[in-house]
Amino acid sequence: MSVIREVPFPSPDASELPMNISIDDADSAIDLIDALALSPFATGAQPWSRLANLDRVRPEATLSPAEGRVLRTARVEDGPESRLISGDGWTLRVVRHRDRTATVSVTAVSEELAKSVLHETIDGAEEAMPDVDHVEMGFWWRGTHGGTRSERPITAQTWDEISANYSGKVRASLDRLMSVTPSGVNGRLILLHGQPGTGKTTLLRTLAKQWHDWCQVDCVLDPERLFNEPGYLMEVAVGYDTDEDAQRWRLLVLEDCDELISAGAKAQAGQGLSRLLNLTDGLLGQGRDVLVAITTNEDLARLHPAVVRPGRCLAQLEVGPLSRDEAIAWLGTSQGVGPSGATLAELYARRAGREIPHSFDNDSTGLYL
Incomplete structure (x- = not known):
């Protein structure tokens, strides 16, 4: 009543x-x-x-x-x-x-x-920013009254501190990505693909730290809604200009978005793929200093050809496991390291003395690291 x-x-x-x-x-x-x-x-x-x-x-x-x-x-x-x-x-x-x-x-x-x-x-109600091992990252989600953004300090190391965690096959490309400046932006999409536990999320945290002077990094917690609701997409992608942010780029992070960029994305996700492509180099993206980073466990060959076409990606990197020699050098021992090497998650687990599952192939958690 x-x-x-x-x-x-x-x-x-x-x-x-x-x-x-x-x-x-x-x-x-x-x-x-x-x-x-x-x-x-x-x-x-x-x-x-x-x-x-x-x-x-x-x-x-x-x-x-x-x-x-x-x-x-x-x-x-x-x-x-x-x-x-x-x-x-x-x-x-x-x-x-x-x-x-x-x-x-x-x-x-x-x-x-x-x-x-x-x-x-x-006045004086907030604590100062934590020590240098942290960086501010924004988090977006769709609430009852539209998009909501909250900033949090996250732990992040510099690229020099973590570069040894990545295979020599990809390290030179990661060096170039970490050193990008606004004048060097050529392509608006960053694709990090590879099996779970190889350190894709760690790379994004470090990227936020390396680019801190010129780029604000925002993680979208509900990307499936972002590209299915035009109003929400406009809030997050277009945003509102302020004097303080006028010269800063923004990087939108979408983790584990396999269904959005896979070969069958058009059928599975409706207009989601089209809106993503429009944001990166279509009318929506024109005049907005916005980059999009997507992590996926999918193999590059399984991604939609429109996503990986030349000129669209600022970086397109396979973040794989360390080779056997690299894993032994990282761990300091050959014990427990197989002939095919090891992922970063496996190495950290072995260092901590934890039991390692035989396979992560069916793990859907992404093994955030």
Whole structure:
């Protein structure tokens, strides 16, 4: 049963719109705080709004101006906490999550007041970027209200530190990829293919670190939706320009997308393949500094010919296992190394003393490494 409640806010004048909220048993206390936070903006009492998404919020950060008064607090056990805070001419909504991220939104009677309240609330609230072994990476997913992007620091080593993890057959090509600059971009697609456990994901983390000065790397967590929903694709691929990001390229990472680029992709994935190709060198990609990196366990011969045609790929690399001699040099012993060598995942497992399965051929996890 729905219950209609009018949400009162101080001193609405005759020109303001009425504000009513419909509440039923499917709504939570946090939903009510969301509605109350929007009320002064919807009625026009506080027509200016500012919002900030925070990462790595300090545990001791209050996320509240000194003059704020807490009106409502709602907390989900082992989940987020939401607060509604008000002051003279402004209203603040703060949602803190267990992963130390937070969303802070302010409405106010003037733009200057909204900016100042937001600044006081978030100033010094985030921890500094972790040490040099980390790099910021964005993560996209499709939520209820469209695409959502969150930034996280990920562990990443330099290419010099990990180059010995890769076979000499591909190392020279990887050297060239790691040293690419904006002026050297020739092709918008990066294909990393090879059996599971050979270090494709590790390469992408290192690429994010090597290209940090000129390229923002974003991982798309639901690529199957990305190319099937044009609105989501526009959000992620086209994005919004800001002064800070105007000169930076973006690399979209799609992991284990075999069905998107296989020989039968057109039949399996519908328009997905066409939209991918349009993003890399069609009308959608024109004027946008966007690259796409795809990892796949498929053999190159099984990929769609349109994907691997000359000129489309900036890099097209098979990341295979280390040879027997390379594996022995990496491990420091020949014990357990077969005549065909070993993958990086197998070598790390042997170094740690773990049992190695006889075959990874049917493993669908990608053995992220």
